[in-house]
Amino acid sequence: MNNCEYQQIDPQALSTPTPTPTLPPRPAVEEERTRRKWEVFPGKNRFYCDGRFIVAQQSGVLPLTLGLILVTTVLFFVFDCPFLVKHLTVFIPAIGGVLFVFVVTSLLQTSFTDPGILPRATPDEAAYIEKQIDDSGSSTYRPPPRTKEVMINQQVVKLKYCFTCKMFRPPRTSHCSLCDNCVERFDHHCPWVGNCVGKRNYRFFYSFIVSLSFLTAFIFGCVATHLALRAQGGRGLIFALQESPASAVELVICFFSVWSILGLSGFHTYLVASNLTTNEDIKGSWSGKSGAEDPGNPYSYNNIITNCCSVLCGPMPPSLIDRRGFVPVEESLQTVSTEMELPMLAAKKEINVVGGPMPSQLPPLLCLAGSLPSTCNPPQPD
Amino acid sequence: MAETHSLQDMRQQAAIAAKVFIQRDYTNGTVCQFQTKFPSELETRIDKQQFEETVRTLNNLYAEAEKLGGSSYLEGCLACLTAYTIFLCMETHYEKVLKKIAKFIQEQNDKIYAPRGLLLTDPIERGLRVVEVTIFEDRSLGR
Numbered sequence: 259m260n261n262c263e264y265q266q267i268d269p270q271a272l273s274t275p276t277p278t279p280t281l282p283p284r285p286a287v288e289e290e291r292t293r294r295k296w297e298v299f300p301g302k303n304r305f306y307c308d309g310r311f312i313v314a315q316q317s318g319v320l321p322l323t324l325g326l327i328l329v330t331t332v333l334f335f336v337f338d339c340p341f342l343v344k345h346l347t348v349f350i351p352a353i354g355g356v357l358f359v360f361v362v363t364s365l366l367q368t369s370f371t372d373p374g375i376l377p378r379a380t381p382d383e384a385a386y387i388e389k390q391i392d393d394s395g396s397s398t399y400r401p402p403p404r405t406k407e408v409m410i411n412q413q414v415v416k417l418k419y420c421f422t423c424k425m426f427r428p429p430r431t432s433h434c435s436l437c438d439n440c441v442e443r444f445d446h447h448c449p450w451v452g453n454c455v456g457k458r459n460y461r462f463f464y465s466f467i468v469s470l471s472f473l474t475a476f477i478f479g480c481v482a483t484h485l486a487l488r489a490q491g492g493r494g495l496i497f498a499l500q501e502s503p504a505s506a507v508e509l510v511i512c513f514f515s516v517w518s519i520l521g522l523s524g525f526h527t528y529l530v531a532s533n534l535t536t537n538e539d540i541k542g543s544w545s546g547k548s549g550a551e552d553p554g555n556p557y558s559y560n561n562i563i564t565n566c567c568s569v570l571c572g573p574m575p576p577s578l579i580d581r582r583g584f585v586p587v588e589e590s591l592q593t594v595s596t597e598m599e600l601p602m603l604a605a606k607k608e609i610n611v612v613g614g615p616m617p618s619q620l621p622p623l624l625c626l627a628g629s630l631p632s633t634c635n636p637p638q639p640d
Numbered sequence: 641m642a643e644t645h646s647l648q649d650m651r652q653q654a655a656i657a658a659k660v661f662i663q664r665d666y667t668n669g670t671v672c673q674f675q676t677k678f679p680s681e682l683e684t685r686i687d688k689q690q691f692e693e694t695v696r697t698l699n700n701l702y703a704e705a706e707k708l709g710g711s712s713y714l715e716g717c718l719a720c721l722t723a724y725t726i727f728l729c730m731e732t733h734y735e736k737v738l739k740k741i742a743k744f745i746q747e748q749n750d751k752i753y754a755p756r757g758l759l760l761t762d763p764i765e766r767g768l769r770v771v772e773v774t775i776f777e778d779r780s781l782g783r
Contacts, residue, residue, distance in 0.1 A: 575706075
């Protein structure tokens with residue numbers, strides 16, 4: 259299926275970084291169509307609509323989430339609303355409709371937006387950083403996990419080196435192993451939404467869980483009212499349930515989800531107000547440890563309103579991975595020749611290659627600038 | 641366009657001697673700021689003041705992009721009320737400033753850095769992590 263337009267190059271010949279191995283195919287490259295950056299993206303993500311939408315490799319339970327929401331709301335509109343409109347007010351379906359629109363839009367935006375993925379370091383950058391690390395320490399063996407300490411708002415923060423992305427992670431950035439990307443202001447990887455939650459889509463995620471808790475509570479309340487009205491006049495709940503069985507389904511779904519979703523909304527409201535991420539809260543990064551004085555969160559503005567505004571209403575940062583940009587032809591050739599050296603030096607299974615059914619690293623790298631399946635990337639073999 | 645053509649010609653004709661990466665400065669938190677420390681590799685090529693001025697202006701531009709103020713809150717609230725659908729049709733404030741930054745870098749390259757055999761790469765192309773300064777070999781410029 260993978261028709262490589264490059265010749266298979268002997269790995270031994272790669273020890274010298276000469277451009278000569280790439281010279282013969284050069285005329286072929288210029289005739290090839292230019293590729294978009296999403297097609298050569300190294301992380302485990304899938305792209306739709308020519309790079310406009312990005313999701314994690316496994317969609318997780320996103321179809322289930324969407325399905326549950328749709329089913330419950332449709333049942334609500336079909337079976338409960340007519341009765342309630344007749345007996346109460348026409349605003350009930352209107353409010354339900356608005357909430358439903360908010361929930362679905364925020365869910366889709368959380369799932370399909372780039373959470374704040376940091377592009378991996380270019381080979382030159384990685385080499386420069388390596389040189390700086392080696393200059394300060396011994397280079398005879400690979401040292402233990404590299405960290406760099408910086409002062410942020412008069413507090414010492416340790417920055418870790420990411421071996422996959424070959425750079426020191428900025429503060430609050432974490433590497434998601436499911437998506438194989440470093441994500442800025444990493445909160446968590448949400449399987450319900452099928453994507454990481456990070457700097458760029460946290461506000462969508464928050465608005466999703468808040469509007470969902472309103473929707474669930476609203477439907478629960480309306481269905482309970484519906485059944486109560488039907489059961490009036492001594493007819494009993496069983497009679498009401500027999501008349502409207504769909505309401506029982508909705509009641510069960512809403513009852514079990516409302517507690518967890520309300521709890522999650524409450525938890526995230528606390529995180530927003532203190533400008534924390536789930537990751538930091540779970541690790542206890544800023545809570546007072548071992549009896550030392552409470553260091554406090556260096557990113558917090560120490561004002562609940564400012565914290566909320568900065569997290570939810572702050573400026574929307576741009577996507578750093580430039581999915582729809584075109585891969586520059588000379589750079590793709592250069593990276594092909596330099597990236598071939600890196601697996602040999604590092605000898606680690608870190609460089610995740612797009613496409614390529616073969617588990618070994620070199621042949622897929624050679625095919626990198628060749629033709630790749632143009633549809634979604636197949637799931638990685640491991 | 642004639643200016644960019646000459647820069648690209650230079651890139652193709654001149655050999656790259658080295659690349660210097662100006663790292664981010666995190667002392668004020670996660671806002672995008674770059675270190676103004678003058679790298680030693682550039683000592684022979686450009687004036688320290690000139691370079692620091694460039695980086696400082698860049699830092700100011702990024703601060704403007706990420707500023708929390710009335711207009712950004714308004715944009716945020718409006719976006720929230722429209723279920724964030726306005727991001728599909730409107731350019732955000734950040735994107736507008738990024739365009740300004742791109743123009744600034746282009747200008748700096750044309751006026752100051754290209755004549756000295758240097759090239760600044762827009763940080764957005766490196767994920768806002770570094771300012772890459774490419775140092776070209778001297779001989780091709782007849783210095």
